[in-house]
Amino acid sequence: MMYLITALLLSLALAGEDSSEKREKFTFTEYDDDFARQIMFPISTAAYGWNALMIESCLNRTIGEGAGIYQYSHSCQNGECSGFVAKLPHYGAIIIGFRGTQRPGQLIQQGIDSTIRAWSKWDYGGHISLYFNKTFHTIWQGLEHRVYMYIYEHPDWDIWIGGHSLGGALATLATFFLVHSKLVQPDAVKLMTFGQPRVGDKAFADAFDNEVGYAYRVVHSRDIVPSIPRSGYWHQGAEIAV
Template sequence: MKPPLTSALVVRTCVCTTLVLVLLFSSLAIFAPLYFHPLPGNHTTTTTPAFPDASPTAVVYNISNSWRALHFCKSAYCPVDAVVNWSCGSACGNATTDFHVFNVYENASTGNSGFSGMDHEAGKIVVAFRGTANTANWIQDLDFWSMPYPHPACGELCAIHRGFYKAYDSMREQLLQDVLAMHAQYPTYSLFITGHSLGGAIAVLSAIEFTTWNLPRTHSPLADNLSVSAAVPTGVTAADDPAHLMPVELYTFGEPRVGNVYFTNWSTSVLSQERQFRVTHARDPVPHLPPRSWGYLHVPQEHWYPADDSVYMRCADRSDAEDPACSNSVYSTTVSDHLLYLGTCTRCSCNAATMEEIYNYTLSPEVEALLATEYLIDHTPPAAVHSR
């Protein structure tokens, strides 16, 4: 689906070019309810620069782990009783067959939920988050309010989406206590965090915090003495002694942008690039929100599936820019692409009723116009932008 261009606005002269840009940027005012508070920093810092031929960091994307992560996300959409008993059919079975649920987290006000537990088959502590049940309404109601990121190591210029942090903070304290308890019981297990949609944003915030905790890989008095109030980095980094720190692995699906360029730069330095994967699918609109023109920027590393099959692209995104050749290369307004990943639906069950609902989801004209504006801004030729 191509963006709705008006045929009368064909760029033929410098005067026409200026008119097009004025109309495009003026259209942002039309969506005042959607554009609230820009993030700190010059918005031009998020403009995509020229990219190298390959990512500066060699990243190994594990399709099997991605499949398991997706099914943990699917399980998070299942009824609580089914999750607690790990009896949610193929959603649970395709994730792992030997799983003990430690706790379930629900937030009625935000509509998101998740769970934690131990995957004894893989030797991992798992934390999984789902998005909201009504995806179309959530996209429609998504605002762009920001807030300072409350981690002192990130710096005062770091800002994140206020709603995403509120959703994470609503379950944060209990989650941190639970992971510490599981880590004390299984100190050799690694930490596996995953999330879909809004759950992907929560997963990013969770993974960053746990990484800065620098939990030891083997049991020690340090693990016994840690508390939620001690969520400030100990000063030990993975570069100092990575073999003795619990690895944190992150897989997200259809994740929205979480913070600004300062947040992304810092979080990229914290998270291991070999262990964080942002999976996107075809024309999924959610990864394009909140918009880059308002200072938001994705955390690497994107892996884009252009279609429903197993062919994907390892994208060349960095801590200061997103790859224009991956999901940013298409005009993305297909809600069903947000609810279908790796050839399956992201809901608990993919029965006929669920699939019909998925394919009937549509975006509002306001959100489609917003995405069209972002697409046009991203794909306006540089010569046209600088014309006078």
């Protein structure tokens, strides 16, 4: 199943038409379907690229541009986890994308770690899955220097963060970290995830919602991932059902 999802996401990105002639500025404070389809879904899709060149190809064929692409990957339990950061000069935006689950074994491991092993305290409120916490910090340590550099270079740009499945959980933590750390203005940050699992407990979800203004989870009724883990876990942000 997860192989099928990965293949579908990659095929959509690689087969997409160049939308460079359809560019527009996005100015809104609530969910926007064009923004979801034209920008955030391609960001989550591009995160499945095996290297920076693949990510660049995905972005150029969907969003129409992408500069300064930097990817960091690291082995994690039963798979490889990855994230990237890039710039969209035309939109005045820094984008951050996180790769989702690559294979069934990785999804199973996420479930085991989230429901059986100890919770992990989140420094900014509540508790989160130990697996998600460890994975986030591993990937973030490889990305943060480039993220900070781009923020320093473009302090007035927006920051758009996305991910699918596991990538959505990592994107959620990255968003919370950036907003809480005061590195960026909260209203400059937009988070949108696709098929994201629950990340932490109610205290975490409440703390997240109190600090992050723009956060949407796009979910499909037939996708089981957004409904797990169950016991003790809560979703943050607003849900968009498709």
